[in-house]
Amino acid sequence: MNKQKLVLVGNGMAGLRCIESIIRNDPNAFEITIFGSESHVNYNRILLSSVLQxxxxxxxxxLNERNWYTKHNIQLYTGETVVKIDKETRKIKTDKEREVHYDKLIIATGSVPFILPVTGFDKEGVIAFRTIEDCQRMIETSRKYKKAVVIGGGLLGLEAARGLLNLGMEVIVVHISRHLMERQLDTTASVLLQKELEDQGMHFLLKKETQEIIGNERVERVRFKDGTELEADLVVMAAGVRPNIQLAKESGIDTNRAIIVNDHLETSIPHIYAVGECAEHQGTVYGLVKPLYEQGEMLAKHICKMKCHGYQGSVLSTQLKISGVELFSVGQFLGDETTKSITTFDELDGIYKKVVFQGKKIIGAVLYGDTKVSSRLLDLILKGQEVSTEAKSMLFHSSDTSEGVIAAMANHEIICNCNAVSKGAIIDAVQNKGLKTVEQIKQCTKASGSCGGCKPAVNELLAFIQSNPIDDSKIQKVMCSCTTLTEDEVVYQMQLQDLTSVQAVMDVLDWGNSEGCATCRPALSYYLGMIHPEYEIEQETLYINEQKNATVQSDDRFSVIPQMYGGMTNAKDLRKIANVADKYDISQLAITSEQRIHLMGVKKEDLPGVWADLDMPLSSKYGNTVHNVKTCIGEHVCHCDKQQSILLAVDLEKRLEHLLTPYRIKMGISACMHNGAGSTTKDIGVMGIDRGWEIYVGGSSGRNVRAGELLCVAGTNEEAIEIIIGFIQYYRETANYLERTWQWIERVGLIHVREVLFDKELSQQLSQRLEMA
Structure with a gap:
């Protein structure tokens, strides 16, 4: 088969991430050619400030050595710029008169630095901060000259200024606005940042507008519109960037601020795509690495004809890469008249935290001086999760465990936001591949390989792993052999990317086996049902509707179970069951421990007749559901009032009928301390006492019997039902598929479960969600 010709214009981070994903998705689909205007291979532009510092x-x-291009049969042309796109003949032309045909073309030309259009901008000593060459010129200049002026008090300008300080230069930052980093920080955080940088030796001139750069051939002074001047040997223009769209404009591709693209990163011209800083998606141009990577990976799926929902935009977060400064911002941190915020300010230690809410959901945050909870806040924002009143009080509190915050993080929490690498993925790589250094972790997982902001966290996690042997039983394993993701990571991505079918999950999350397996398919179906209650789950049982069902037996006949709520029935229904058994020659009838009559050995062709003649609700307890409640109706060792236990059982069975759960749930209700229903060895057990009901959870009557733990005491039937419903729903929402209640309780902790259920607001939300399900 002839390979299609794919041409990438731009050898930067977004374009190469797309190419890497294409090679991973379908390594034999394309003959790839890449053009880069710079003379270098692909490098991490974001870390230029770290080089300077x-x-x-x-x-x-x-990021990619030349042998990587060779290994993947990629034709790379460095130091060569594409100057023309011929849409009709599908050819590109370069400044070296080279012509190359394409079947698909990706434009990833990035941005160009914004050079202030002032007199003298072209003098020697006036440079931008965008390329390796710019970085080298700044280092060389610092060896001869001492006075530097950085124009721009944003992220890039401050990182450049810190680097020049490290090189021994006197640095003054000039900024047109009243506050530094006004696009990423609110006023309080900005003032704290300025004070810290001044303590480090940086100087600032705010609300200053440059008018002219003065000097003969080389810069000597900078003049401002208010008439004041500054001496300068070096002027660094860091006042922002502009999307590099000249090629697209001249080629007749629709542009606005950048090249306009749809959710599949397609431009207005067929077979031409755009990603990265030169692309504009739904009115937004992104300049941070995480959204650019997300665009590249989504485009790769589309080009490789994999099912995907397309790029849906990104939540932006910022970290400053300056030694001694902890700073993080995300989302809509300024707020407006529709929002409210929670703030804390420790002026003595210079720690400031602000979280912005819209209703009960977090939409933005600013952290200065202590960013340990940044991962947790970002997770809440991405998931759109409601935060309870009790949880709000804990938002700013990082773990006080002796191991540290990173060690206390859940395995599914993200360490490297740029590359979406979780704590669990790093642990798995270190344990299974014998990684010893942060550099090896970066090469293997890409964690810390982009902005570098997570490098301290990766280093801390590595140190913890090396000094604390991790119990294999506590490490979350991958869901199955079809994927490299854990169950928590799969569920997180299902929520984040709004995946609504099993096939969509497998396509979007790069399932190794496109058909899935017996382990992952039922698990994915369960999780989809939890995330999207309207999702239709295909039962393995023969299931018609709520009134008519049957369970297949090992002999390919069926079992039909008339429903008897609470184990109660009447003479009319008993006669009906007996008549059906006679009519259809059903000789096997059994009364089970759950006090239900099973009609066993029903022929498939007789099922419609059996259902019609019974004409009563049926019970199907095949699979992972809440099973019928066992009661102690038949016990006679005491004379306690059993009526209340029966009523409680009936009410619970009607509320929980047909409810899917991670693993089957068995329940027992005993009227008194004699425990006639074996309640203390059930997943949920209820025992009558003089004060109401004792509720036990996490029991098991299997080969290795486990006694349930006392969850609480409920004074009334209504209180007991509320607690039980909340417990089941919280188990449904947070347990892994096939994780039993006692395993789940061991993992999350009984105290934590109590805290959730005893929070009235959370308990009501759980009940509402169970009713919806």
């Missing part, structure tokens, strides 16, 4: 080297920020 002396924290890393040029070699360390290289």
């Amino acid at each position: 002396g924290n890393t080297s040029f070699e360390d920020i290289t």
